Amino acid sequence: MTESLPPHDVVTQAVEYLRARLPARPAVGIILGSGLGSFAERPPILAAIPYADIPGFPVCSVEGHAGRLVLTEREGACVAILQGRAHRYEGVALATVTHPVAVLAALGVRTLIVTCAAGSLDEAEAGTLMLIEDHLNLMGDNPLMRTGPAKGAPAGRSGIRVSGFVEMAQAYDPALLEIAEQVAGASGLSIRRGVLAAVAGPTYETAAEAEMLRRLGAQAVSMSVVPEVIVARALKLRVLGLALITNRSGAALDGRVGHPQVVAVAESRADSVAALLDGLLRRLASA
Numbered sequence: 001m002t003e004s005l006p007p008h009d010v011v012t013q014a015v016e017y018l019r020a021r022l023p024a025r026p027a028v029g030i031i032l033g034s035g036l037g038s039f040a041e042r043p044p045i046l047a048a049i050p051y052a053d054i055p056g057f058p059v060c061s062v063e064g065h066a067g068r069l070v071l072t073e074r075e076g077a078c079v080a081i082l083q084g085r086a087h088r089y090e091g092v093a094l095a096t097v098t099h100p101v102a103v104l105a106a107l108g109v110r111t112l113i114v115t116c117a118a119g120s121l122d123e124a125e126a127g128t129l130m131l132i133e134d135h136l137n138l139m140g141d142n143p144l145m146r147t148g149p150a151k152g153a154p155a156g157r158s159g160i161r162v163s164g165f166v167e168m169a170q171a172y173d174p175a176l177l178e179i180a181e182q183v184a185g186a187s188g189l190s191i192r193r194g195v196l197a198a199v200a201g202p203t204y205e206t207a208a209e210a211e212m213l214r215r216l217g218a219q220a221v222s223m224s225v226v227p228e229v230i231v232a233r234a235l236k237l238r239v240l241g242l243a244l245i246t247n248r249s250g251a252a253l254d255g256r257v258g259h260p261q262v263v264a265v266a267e268s269r270a271d272s273v274a275a276l277l278d279g280l281l282r283r284l285a286s287a
């Protein structure tokens with residue numbers, strides 16, 4: 001239905017569709033990564049809409065990604081939770097992967113919290129929480145890339161009208177990083193900061209690739225988040241990124257490395273992630 005429309009019109013369509021169905025306007029958006037979806041299951045659920053029903057939204061095919069938008073009110077904040085995401089390695093163009101971010105921004109969201117599972121590139125153990133303080137986009141693609149010449153084609157593929165170049169310095173809001181550290185400290189959660197490298201996947205890294213990423217300055221690697229952050233920053237959203245370390249990148253864990261392990265580790269830390277998110281929402285609502 002939406003395939004033949006220019007991308008910007010699909011954003012408008014999705015916003016109209018959601019405005020008619022959401023009982024309140026979200027100010028905060030949260031994207032839940034692999035195994036972290038349970039945060040969206042807790043009441044109150046004010047609305048829950050499958051991605052398949054929202055114009056332009058990608059369908060999630062990976063285990064651990066429910067694929068629905070949940071509207072909730074937590075800690076005094078009205079929050080749109082994206083329970084799962086699509087990935088480049090599923091054959092989904094980055095413009096489509098990030099379409100939900102453009103829609104959240106058009107709905108009025110001003111702060112976006114992105115979460116993901118990630119492999120560690122140093123000694124961090126599975127279960128470690130890492131605040132993303134910067135990223136390396138090594139996906140070989142960018143969601144803001146235009147498909148045609150700029151003349152007569154004001155919208156990029158994502159339907160975002162970007163003029164010129166988009167600044168990515170301090171993409172991860174320094175004030176939000178500090179707040180997240182304070183919230184973690186108050187909840188007794190240990191948390192670190194680090195640089196996240198994003199790769200296209202779907203292969204996990206070889207030992208040599210993990211070494212390369214380490215030498216490039218990354219502490220963790222994932223196959224998501226970064227395209228969403230690029231679009232969010234192009235739309236001037238404040239961004240906080242949280243990576244949950246689920247394995248060592250480049251290491252074979254007795255043959256157990258793989259998506260089921262990633263999901264199991266993420267699920268085992270879901271309560272800590274929820275405590276952190278709740279604390280953050282409390283602080284955001286009172287700001």
Ligand code: HPA
Nearest residue numbers: 117118119221222223249
């Ligand atoms: N590499 C890339 N992405 C990941 C990993 C990894 O080791 N673990 C979870 N997501």
